[in-house]
Amino acid sequence: MSLSVLVIGGYGNFGTIVCRHLAAVEGIELYAAGRDAARLANLAQRFALQTWCGDAHAAGFADTLRQLGIDLVIHTGGPFQGQSYRVAEQCIEAGVHYCDLADCRTFVNGIHVLDAPARAAGVAVLSGCSSVPSLSAALLDEQRQRFARIDRIEHGISSSAKMPGLATVEGVLAYAGQPILQRRGGQPHAVHGWLGLQRRQLPGLGWRWLANVDVPDMDLFGERYGARDLVFKAGPGLMPGALATALLAQARRLGLIADPAPWARRLHRMGTACERFGDGRSALYLEVHGVDHNQLPLRLDIQLNAAREKGQEIPACASVALARKLADSYQPTPGARPCVGEISVAEYLAAIDAPADLQLHVRYQGGA
Numbered sequence: 001m002s003l004s005v006l007v008i009g010g011y012g013n014f015g016t017i018v019c020r021h022l023a024a025v026e027g028i029e030l031y032a033a034g035r036d037a038a039r040l041a042n043l044a045q046r047f048a049l050q051t052w053c054g055d056a057h058a059a060g061f062a063d064t065l066r067q068l069g070i071d072l073v074i075h076t077g078g079p080f081q082g083q084s085y086r087v088a089e090q091c092i093e094a095g096v097h098y099c100d101l102a103d104c105r106t107f108v109n110g111i112h113v114l115d116a117p118a119r120a121a122g123v124a125v126l127s128g129c130s131s132v133p134s135l136s137a138a139l140l141d142e143q144r145q146r147f148a149r150i151d152r153i154e155h156g157i158s159s160s161a162k163m164p165g166l167a168t169v170e171g172v173l174a175y176a177g178q179p180i181l182q183r184r185g186g187q188p189h190a191v192h193g194w195l196g197l198q199r200r201q202l203p204g205l206g207w208r209w210l211a212n213v214d215v216p217d218m219d220l221f222g223e224r225y226g227a228r229d230l231v232f233k234a235g236p237g238l239m240p241g242a243l244a245t246a247l248l249a250q251a252r253r254l255g256l257i258a259d260p261a262p263w264a265r266r267l268h269r270m271g272t273a274c275e276r277f278g279d280g281r282s283a284l285y286l287e288v289h290g291v292d293h294n295q296l297p298l299r300l301d302i303q304l305n306a307a308r309e310k311g312q313e314i315p316a317c318a319s320v321a322l323a324r325k326l327a328d329s330y331q332p333t334p335g336a337r338p339c340v341g342e343i344s345v346a347e348y349l350a351a352i353d354a355p356a357d358l359q360l361h362v363r364y365q366g367g368a
Helices: 013-022 037-047 061-068 086-094 105-109 111-121 131-141 166-172 217-225 239-253 261-273 310-327 345-352
Strands: 003-008 028-034 050-053 072-075 097-100 124-127 149-158 179-184 187-192 198-202 206-212 229-235 282-291 297-306 335-338 358-366
Touching: 003 013, 003 061, 003 310, 013 028, 013 037, 013 166, 013 310, 028 037, 028 310, 037 050, 061 086, 072 086, 072 310, 086 097, 086 111, 086 124, 097 310, 105 111, 105 217, 111 124, 111 335, 131 149, 131 217, 131 282, 131 297, 131 310, 131 345, 149 198, 149 206, 149 217, 166 261, 179 217, 198 282, 206 239, 217 229, 229 239, 239 261, 282 310, 297 310, 310 345, 345 358
Parallel strands: 003 028, 003 072, 028 050, 072 097, 097 124, 124 335, 149 229
Antiparallel strands: 149 282, 179 187, 179 229, 198 206, 206 229, 282 297, 297 358
């Protein structure tokens, strides 16, 4: 019995990656969805998949899912900032599992409002099936047994110079210069989005510029690991991109710019023009401080490096790993929740399927 998967936004940046991977998986019947018939036809030619042209947010999408016999919807159609849960609600109505690639903090951590209807329908609604929080939590989950207590987690992403889709850029710049909450001493601590520039040396990448970014982990990691201090930073692979983003954030903070969307489009064009100057390398890192079971200070450093632009695969392939598990008879617990604890590191890396271009480093300091 095959698993029928529908990818919303299948011809977008991340949607194309998801479709490319899933089209090659035995036991999956793949559909791509979107509102542009020509782009869907081109995608169908590339990957030999089926298509559905329409608006997944519109009334009647639940009926479409029933008619097509869909088992899992993968929602890649960002930006998720300000987006409703209409797609997930219609999946619940149709009795279909759902996951999305959202990294919007309010969207991912608010998905629990659908928990009761999802349980009643017997389906899993998983938000944030992406680098954060799915992979960041999976990496830490595999090492947390060494800690008796975790006090501080600082983690982040340094991307390559390869630009994501415009929708992704618009989404992450929506809070540029605006207050976002991290955690200090167990209390909410306000910082400004895309400010707080910091140079960090990342083994294998050299010095990279990073800034404050809002992610679901800033709520989830306090609850999941008990950390009293939480910091997340991210940045593009080239320094000019980091500085340009910081200038935009500062201008918005000072009231010189009201709407960052037009500037996001300009930055996207600038970044695309500069891609050729990048080295194709990116990384996700975690720095964790706490004590071991002998109450001795313990530090953990985890870093996943990606070469040859494989970092673009990482946000997309949590959903690929989940689909492969479902096709292999995995039954997720019904309910609506952030996508943490569903996918192991090994399953995640296997979904990307680029062992020569991925390097995982785990290092401890201190402890017994």
